[in-house]
Amino acid sequence: MSILSEIIKSFPDEEFVKAPDLDKAVIGIDTNEMRLIYSKAECIVETMLNSRCNQDDAVEYLNHNVFSAYVGKGTPIWCDDMY
Numbered sequence: 001m002s003i004l005s006e007i008i009k010s011f012p013d014e015e016f017v018k019a020p021d022l023d024k025a026v027i028g029i030d031t032n033e034m035r036l037i038y039s040k041a042e043c044i045v046e047t048m049l050n051s052r053c054n055q056d057d058a059v060e061y062l063n064h065n066v067f068s069a070y071v072g073k074g075t076p077i078w079c080d081d082m083y
Contacts, residue, residue, distance in 0.1 A: 003027060007036070017074035019043070019066055021050050030077055037077045040067065044082075 001009075004026040008016070011029075016036050019025075025042035029035070043066065047058040067078045 004036070015074075017071055017076055019076060022046050022066075027079060027081075033073075035074055035077050037079050039081050040078050041082045043067075043078070 002023060004018075004023045007026070007029050008014075011034070014034050016034070018036065019038060022038060022043050025038045025046050026036050027039045027042070028037040030037060040062070043062055044055060044058045047053070047062055048055060051058065051061070053061070069075070
């Protein structure tokens, strides 16, 4: 079972803001604000696999369209774990 599945199972009454096609990149949850935490490194890998693009294109897309987006109170946390 994935981390996201476990989180949803543990908090059935919560509605989480999820990034499309990046479920495998969820690495945890901020229980204070009930926000999902995503691994940036895993987001890059998933974007490369899903879009069949190279790393530079995936990073550019994610930086511009995902990591910098504010989508309200439940905006996910993007963990900078690439190093």
